[in-house]
Amino acid sequence: MTTEILGVIVTYGLTLLLAWPLGKYIAKVFNGDRTMLDFMAPMESLFYKLSGINPREEMNWKQHLKALLTINLVWFVYAFFVLIFQDHLPLNPDGNPGQTPDLAFNTAISFVVNCNLQHYSGESGVSYFSQLFVLAFLQFVSAATGIAALVVVLKALREKTTDKLGNFWEFFVKSITRLLLPLSIVMAIILAFNGTPASYKGKGSYVSMQGDTVNVSRGPAAGMIAIKHLGTNGGGWFGANSSHPLENPNYITYITEMVAQVIIPIAMIFALGYFIRRKKFAYVVFGIMTIGMLCLLIPTIITEVNGNPAIAHMGVTQPTGAMEGKEVRFGPAGSAYWSVVTTIISTGSVNAWHDSTMPVSGLMQLLGMMINSFYGGCGVGFLNYFVYIIIAVFISGLMVGRTPEFMGHKLEAREVKIAALITLLSPFLILAGTALSSYVLAHHPDADWAVKPSAWLNNPGYHGFSEMLYEYTSANANNGSGFEGLGDNNIFWNITTGFVLILGRFLPIIGPLAIAGLLAKKKYIPASAGTLKTDSLTFGVVTLAVIIIINALSYFPALTLGPIAEYLSLH
Amino acid sequence: MKRYILPAIRLTVVLIVVLAGIFPLFISAIAKMAPGKGDGETVTHNGRIVGYANIGQKFTGDKYFWSRPSAVDYNAAGSGGSNKGAANPDYLKTVQERIDTFLVHNPGVRKEDIPVELVTASASGLDPDLSPAAADIQVARIAKIRGIPATRLHALVDQYTKGPLLGMLGPSKVNVLQLNIALDDLK
Incomplete structure (x- = not known):
């Protein structure tokens, strides 16, 4: 067990070691400073030329939003139709069928919004064409969308008074050419050399030593698995995601994938410090996020390493911890670390099934997604944290009886209202969704859908309720992991989570962008002795308190019915 | 929105070619040098394939x-x-x-x-x-x-x-x- 814990510590340490210089580099890229990847500039110019874009055209926050939403709409329409007609398109060696409209609706949205809930299985639900030309493509561009949105906000925070916030297309394209694509190439090569398939051949087959004939799914998976982590997407090539021995063959790929999924979110925090020239602010944010992460991680590791009490009750000692839904090569500690990281940032890839983890771990995973800003997803992680900061500034202002200010701009009713609405949106979507599904389950168990409500749940009692709660929480957080026992490929889940996905993605982008845009237009007020210092540890703690209070008030009742009740029944 | 629709479509097409066309082909070409040539590594015993290594x-x-x-x-x-x-x-x-x-x-x-x-x-x-x-x-x-x-x-x-x-x-x-x-x- 010692080597497993050490594996976790070294993996996290390595992440920080790499995130530090990467953060500096990201700041330089968006600052327009010289970097070692400047040789990409001609390629970018070509992209702009072919697309009829002038990257020097300055946009205000509304124009940024319009550009962002327009291109996202284009992707959705494109993805939807390819998924429906994939059986008529090339690169389908396994002969997989087209998706039903409701599944295609869910899948298209899910990948456009960087979530990757997968209500299909990679081996049988999509063609190679869809995997590459829709899903992996969207994994790149959805991550770049989040990063570009964050850069706009940072630009607004940095300037004294302006409405010129750079060019959306430039931020977006550079996120791909300077960051996501180069890192993906490196990572895909590491994966390929450790056994992840990368060729276009269809299923392989062999006759086993016991004489069974077995077909083996494969395909050009390495590239997708790279971007699925670097872009905090999470949607895997295979149904079993990163627990699949081809998707995550050994401990080297475990470390690679673990580092990859959290490196950009952490690097973004460091980049923020350089970019807005407030390093101390960035360190405080990083510190609070890390404390939050540890509060979720430590109980999870302890619980998983101790094993399942119900199995201990049968008389089996569990020196290797809880192993249901886990792989031997990762072990319980490595799987626990993954499950927390993948839920606090919005990856949602898994190397062990969360449905089979212990109730305490399930609770931590749910909390990670509900808070959704301890590091958080590519770009959007800080946007979520930013909303909490606005609330914290407002509350601090009330406590000392001064008009609240943030980064030299007065925070007034309009901005606070936006922040409050965004904060309330998550509990509304999650709890209303779970309530609706519970109602349908209880009152219309035999509704004639692809999966009848009576067959939705893979587990009885409290845990079954958690499966539904988890699905909406994951959709709202744009996370994409699931308590996968849930029978979710039917019109009810495809449509309802589809709408939760859209709202849970775009409103939390629109809100912070609007707040930052509105602030940047206001008169700049130089800091004085009476200014609330947002880069102090005290303010960091206030923000953490705001996060805890808001989330506890929102979710405690629902969590009591799910994992907390399950915990009490198990012990 | 009208102003952005055409650039959005064109940029999408360009990026599809690069990210979905060229990128995986490139990785596939490099993976030819990897064990198993990117097809998944197999295990041979007594002259026949008895499984995949992983x-x-x-x-x-x-x-x-x-x-x-x-x-x-x-x-x-x-x-x-x-x-x-x-x-x-x-x-x-x-x-x-x-x-x-x-x-x-x-x-x-x-x-x-x-x-x-x-x-x-x-x-x-x-x-x-x-x-x-x-x-x-x-x-x-x-x-x-x-x-x-x-x-x-x-x-x-x-x-x-x-x-x-x-x-x-x-x-x-x-x-x-x-x-x-x-x-x-x-x-």
Whole structure:
């Protein structure tokens, strides 16, 4: 067990070691400073030329939003139709069928919004064409969308008074050419050399030593698995995601994938410090996020390493911890670390099934997604944290009886209202969704859908309720992991989570962008002795308190019915 | 919105060509140099392909080291776990049955010594590995059937045990397919 814990510590340490210089580099890229990847500039110019874009055209926050939403709409329409007609398109060696409209609706949205809930299985639900030309493509561009949105906000925070916030297309394209694509190439090569398939051949087959004939799914998976982590997407090539021995063959790929999924979110925090020239602010944010992460991680590791009490009750000692839904090569500690990281940032890839983890771990995973800003997803992680900061500034202002200010701009009713609405949106979507599904389950168990409500749940009692709660929480957080026992490929889940996905993605982008845009237009007020210092540890703690209070008030009742009740029944 | 629709479509087309067309082709070309040439590494025994190096396969015969229970019965055209919750009574019954089956096939083993991964389903359903303890506990059964001294089998397990990465990171494991091939080669 010692080597497993050490594996976790070294993996996290390595992440920080790499995130530090990467953060500096990201700041330089968006600052327009010289970097070692400047040789990409001609390629970018070509992209702009072919697309009829002038990257020097300055946009205000509304124009940024319009550009962002327009291109996202284009992707959705494109993805939807390819998924429906994939059986008529090339690169389908396994002969997989087209998706039903409701599944295609869910899948298209899910990948456009960087979530990757997968209500299909990679081996049988999509063609190679869809995997590459829709899903992996969207994994790149959805991550770049989040990063570009964050850069706009940072630009607004940095300037004294302006409405010129750079060019959306430039931020977006550079996120791909300077960051996501180069890192993906490196990572895909590491994966390929450790056994992840990368060729276009269809299923392989062999006759086993016991004489069974077995077909083996494969395909050009390495590239997708790279971007699925670097872009905090999470949607895997295979149904079993990163627990699949081809998707995550050994401990080297475990470390690679673990580092990859959290490196950009952490690097973004460091980049923020350089970019807005407030390093101390960035360190405080990083510190609070890390404390939050540890509060979720430590109980999870302890619980998983101790094993399942119900199995201990049968008389089996569990020196290797809880192993249901886990792989031997990762072990319980490595799987626990993954499950927390993948839920606090919005990856949602898994190397062990969360449905089979212990109730305490399930609770931590749910909390990670509900808070959704301890590091958080590519770009959007800080946007979520930013909303909490606005609330914290407002509350601090009330406590000392001064008009609240943030980064030299007065925070007034309009901005606070936006922040409050965004904060309330998550509990509304999650709890209303779970309530609706519970109602349908209880009152219309035999509704004639692809999966009848009576067959939705893979587990009885409290845990079954958690499966539904988890699905909406994951959709709202744009996370994409699931308590996968849930029978979710039917019109009810495809449509309802589809709408939760859209709202849970775009409103939390629109809100912070609007707040930052509105602030940047206001008169700049130089800091004085009476200014609330947002880069102090005290303010960091206030923000953490705001996060805890808001989330506890929102979710405690629902969590009591799910994992907390399950915990009490198990012990 | 009208102003942005055309650039959005054109940029999308350009990026599809680069990210979905060129990028995976490039990786595929480089992977030709990797073990298995990017097709997935296979294992050959006595001149025929008996499996994939990384993918677990079903071993249920008493003369072989068993692999872990699988929710997809080691059908590698799919993958997945049981997704059973820790307190699910049906699930706990299944675990109890696996314990009973194991004890029947491995007389002399005490219940509390059964490594838990032998009675729980893996995440992928294709887990290629066992912990060294889970292999060692099967040695007595195999030694009896094959008439090979237990000490030789324990040595074999030791030989095929892969320690933690760099000797300090992650769990130890034994690849069941490799171990069983070596077992068949013992004469």
